[in-house]
């Protein structure tokens with residue numbers, strides 16, 4: 001069995017919606033558009049662009065812990081940026097939409113679209129920039 005060293009996956013996870021109609025009821029319109037329809041919020045529009053704090057950021061769809069506030073940094077890109085993710089809790093997938101070759105980041109638990117990861121992050125850290133929609137995450141300060 002996989003015994004985690006941290007208590008970070010001991011979150012009382014609720015059952016996930018079974019279908020898109022249930023997701024629609026569960027999520028706000030903006031959350032649904034981003035998480036379920038792989039949308040993107042407008043630059044500098046999200047709640048967490050300039051948000052600070054060393055708590056955790058959880059998936060807005062299923063409450064999974066996705067990012068640590070300590071890895072958040074000011075990238076100037078207009079979306080919350082992190083140089084690392086909870087790797088076990090996210091999935092990377094190539095995304096060729098919109099004529100660009102990008103790597104999409106999804107929640108491993110509920111499959112929700114979170115944003116993209118780019119290779120222009122801080123070089124003294126991981127070199128990666130997780131560019132994440134505010135509406136796809138919820139900050140958990142305690």
Ligand SMILES: [Zn+2]
Nearest residue numbers: 059062107110
């Ligand atoms: Zn999720």
